[in-house]
Amino acid sequence: SHISYTQSLGPSMWEEDRYLHMMRIRQKVLDHARFRGIRYVFFVDTDNFLTNPDTLSVLVRSGKTIVGPMLKVDKTTAYSNYWAGMTAGGYYKSVPEYFDILHRKTTPGTHSVPMVHSTLLIDLHGEHADKLKYFPIDPAYTGPIDDIIHFALTAQTLGIPMFIDNRADYGFLLSRKEFNTVSEEVVGFQEYLVDVLIPEVAPRSLPASEFLGNTLPEPDIMGFDEIYMISLERRPERRQRMLVLLQMMGVAVKVFDAVDGKKLDDAALNKINVKQLDGYQDPYLKRPLKMGEIGCFLSHYYIWEEVVARNLQQVIIFEDDIRFRPNFKSELAATMAEVKALNLEWDLIYLSRKILKPKLEKWVPRSSKLVVPHYSYWTAAYMVSQSGARKLLQQQPLQKMMAVDEYLPLMFDAHPNAEWSSHFSPRDLKAFSVSPLLVEPQFYIGQDGYISDTELSTVIDPEKLEAQKKEEL
Numbered sequence: 184s185h186i187s188y189t190q191s192l193g194p195s196m197w198e199e200d201r202y203l204h205m206m207r208i209r210q211k212v213l214d215h216a217r218f219r220g221i222r223y224v225f226f227v228d229t230d231n232f233l234t235n236p237d238t239l240s241v242l243v244r245s246g247k248t249i250v251g252p253m254l255k256v257d258k259t260t261a262y263s264n265y266w267a268g269m270t271a272g273g274y275y276k277s278v279p280e281y282f283d284i285l286h287r288k289t290t291p292g293t294h295s296v297p298m299v300h301s302t303l304l305i306d307l308h309g310e311h312a313d314k315l316k317y318f319p320i321d322p323a324y325t326g327p328i329d330d331i332i333h334f335a336l337t338a339q340t341l342g343i344p345m346f347i348d349n350r351a352d353y354g355f356l357l358s359r360k361e362f363n364t365v366s367e368e369v370v371g372f373q374e375y376l377v378d379v380l381i382p383e384v385a386p387r388s389l390p391a392s393e394f395l396g397n398t399l400p401e402p403d404i405m406g407f408d409e410i411y412m413i414s415l416e417r418r419p420e421r422r423q424r425m426l427v428l429l430q431m432m433g434v435a436v437k438v439f440d441a442v443d444g445k446k447l448d449d450a451a452l453n454k455i456n457v458k459q460l461d462g463y464q465d466p467y468l469k470r471p472l473k474m475g476e477i478g479c480f481l482s483h484y485y486i487w488e489e490v491v492a493r494n495l496q497q498v499i500i501f502e503d504d505i506r507f508r509p510n511f512k513s514e515l516a517a518t519m520a521e522v523k524a525l526n527l528e529w530d531l532i533y534l535s536r537k538i539l540k541p542k543l544e545k546w547v548p549r550s551s552k553l554v555v556p557h558y559s560y561w562t563a564a565y566m567v568s569q570s571g572a573r574k575l576l577q578q579q580p581l582q583k584m585m586a587v588d589e590y591l592p593l594m595f596d597a598h599p600n601a602e603w604s605s606h607f608s609p610r611d612l613k614a615f616s617v618s619p620l621l622v623e624p625q626f627y628i629g630q631d632g633y634i635s636d637t638e639l640s641t642v643i644d645p646e647k648l649e650a651q652k653k654e655e656l
Contacts (some may be wrong), residue, residue: 222308250348263285
C-alpha cells in the first residue's frame, strides 16, 4: 500500500519510520529466500539500470558472499553504489581509495569495501550468511537507523566482507539532489535516458522488458499543422537525442535540416542576396554576423516560407539543443485552450526565451499562462501562425540581416536599438510568451557539454561581401 513520508528533509535525508519500512521490506526478501531454499538474492533499486547482460553471472562467479557491480551516474559524477571509507559510527568517510576504484587506478577486480548498496548480490550459502539481516535491530546496536548502514555494520560484526566489482561497465544509477514531483521524476528519467544511458550504451540499445510491452504513447502533432525540429546534419547525436525524447513524449516532428554555417561562403550568400543590416553589430561582442548566425536565420526563414507556401495555420519550431519542462504536452494544451477562450489573435508565442527586460512585461488580461514579452533572446522553441510567418517574410530580412533572435523582438517593436528598428516597418508582430516557460536550453553557456555552432563559425566581412556583389553586377 502507498505510504507517504512528509517529514523527510531530502531524497537522502529520510525520517526514521521510512528507513524502518525499507529495512522490513528487505528483510522479507531474505526471509522468503531462506524459506524457499534460494541461494542467491539480487537486490536492484528501481533507479539503477543494468546495461551489461553478464552482470549477474559475473557476480555469481566471483564467489563472494556480498558483492555489487560498480555503477556510475555518468562519465563525470563521482557518486557510485559503494563507500570506500566508513567512520566508527557507521557514517560515510571520504578516502582516496574511493576514486582509485571508481577510475580504475588500481587493478580492476573485486575490491573489499565497508559498504555496497543499491545493487548487490548476496550468497545465502556463504559463511555466516544465515545470520545476515536488515531487521530487526539488535538492542545493542548504536549505529544510524538506515537500512544500508545497518546491513553493512551487521556484516562487519559477522566478519563478512563486502566487495565492489569494477572489472567492467555494468550500468548506471540516478543521483537525486532534491525533491521532485512524479511528473518531474518522469521528465528527469527521460532526459537521463537520452542524455546518459543511450549514448553510453550505444551502439548496444537498452532492451525493452518483455513484460511491459510497448509503453510509448502514440505520437501526434498536438493540434498543430506541423511541428518542426531544426537540426544540423553533422550533429547526429543531438538529432538522435531529440528524436528519442520526442518519441517518449509522444510528439511527432518533421526534421528540418539546418543551413550549416560551416558550408556558407561569400559566393553562397551573394547567390541568395544576403546582406547584413547596415550598422549591425552584435550588442555584446561588437562584431558582424557570423556564418553560423546566418545559417541559423536561414533555417528559420525557410520554415517561415514553407508555412506560407503550404498555408499552415499554426506550427511549432524546435531547435535540437533543448529540454522540456514537466507536463509539456498538457501544459501546452492548456495554454492553447486559453488562447482559444480569450479569442487571442497571435502571430508568435515563445515557448522558450532569455528574458532581458522582466520589469517591462505584463500579463495578458484575463490570462494565467501568457505574458506580453519585451526584449528577449533565443529561438529555441516558439509557435508561429500563418499571419506571423507572412509578417516575418514581408520585411525582406535577408537583405538587412541580423541575428534571428534580435529580429523577432524588433518585429514586435520591443528592440532597444531605434536605428535598427527604423529599417523595418510595420513592426506589428503580435507576440506573446508562455509563463512559466515550457522549454529551456539543454546546456547554458559555461556548462559542460555546451556547444555553440554559431559562435564556432567565422565572422563575415560585410565590405568584402558588398564589393563582390558589385563585381558580379
